[in-house]
Amino acid sequence: MGTSTERRRGYAAGDARRERILHIATQEFAEHGYRGTSLARVAERAGLSQPGLLHHFRTKEQLLVAVLELRDRRDMERYFDGDGASGGLDLLAALVRVVEHNSRTPELVRLFVVLTSEAVTADHPARDWARARYARLRTWVAHALRRAAAAGDLRPDLDADATAARIIAIMDGLQTQWLLDPAAIDMPALFRAHIDDLLASLRAHHEA
Amino acid sequence: MGTSTERRRGYAAGDARRERILHIATQEFAEHGYRGTSLARVAERAGLSQPGLLHHFRTKEQLLVAVLELRDRRDMERYFDGDGASGGLDLLAALVRVVEHNSRTPELVRLFVVLTSEAVTADHPARDWARARYARLRTWVAHALRRAAAAGDLRPDLDADATAARIIAIMDGLQTQWLLDPAAIDMPALFRAHIDDLLASLRAHHEA
DNA sequence: GTCTATATGCGGATAGAC
């Protein structure tokens, strides 16, 4: 699936130069945000001149878009191909694993936190991306919750949309606190506790 | 309390020019972030030249600090002087009111969301402010939860620190989703639902 | 595809007159 996307754009999947630029740009956007990132610095780290960089990505905005697309694609591979379209209750366990993985890759977490919040400012190029990403996430989680309810694993009267929004909210909120003060926040444990509480209150009471 | 701070700095509480600058700077920082805000634009909107602005705040960073201090002070007045040091369970009701108020003042919410997340980037002037603010918020909420437990309103075995971090996380996470897509997110309702669930699972079972 | 050179603009901050 990633491959077809790349073919459509007319460059080989294994374009090392391009991948290297994207890798470095990802780090720079994470460290300094979109506005704080300088193309000259990305270029220098990638071992080419700034106009050389603009040969591959015609504007800074296009570079950002390419970074976001790459990350979305990688995440899809990781969480969809891996678990399949993980159904029902398995999703919650998968989310716990996502958070555990995130706690070992702070730079990727920073990328999302920084760009998502920058996106709420006026005329930001990542605005549509952020909005669409949240809508997609909410739909995805809500869908899994409904399937779990239909399968009899969760109470049939649960509010799937509200629960999904809350789960995503707590993931995001914990990330910010954790990035600012990692020693004070045990992100995976706190998220796991939330999921446990959720299950305790939403689990269908077969035996009760 | 605000007054004494102002006196210490040697300007009258009612310095209209200064207050006007801070008001406009608050809007600009909220709309464009720290990096995206231009002193020239703040100055223009405030009706003076850019060097004129720098007479009142010697650097952009000092302007930011002044904005953050003013907001913290206003919030303190609002939520401490108002409810007193709202004790125990009342705090949760107070937080619901805070979220309801926030949903009517998106620009102030945006200020916090944007600056807090920008603060996780390298060498950002609001870093210490953001870290200290979260530490203070967590301590404050955890303290209230412990008092509620001591008063017999909540289970004595609750993890106050973890619960506090989670409450703050969900407030923040909902804010981001709401700012990006207000029509899709009923922020006060979602937060209230979370508090209700929390109470349901943490309430001491006197009658049970 | 990559470079050097450069256009062009905006940013924050300073000097010094009024």
Place this chain on the structure above:
DNA sequence: GTCTATCCGCATATAGAC
């Protein structure tokens, strides 16, 4: 306390040679 004028640096982007 506010202004005009200006410094200086950095930003993105382009032109055109190789």
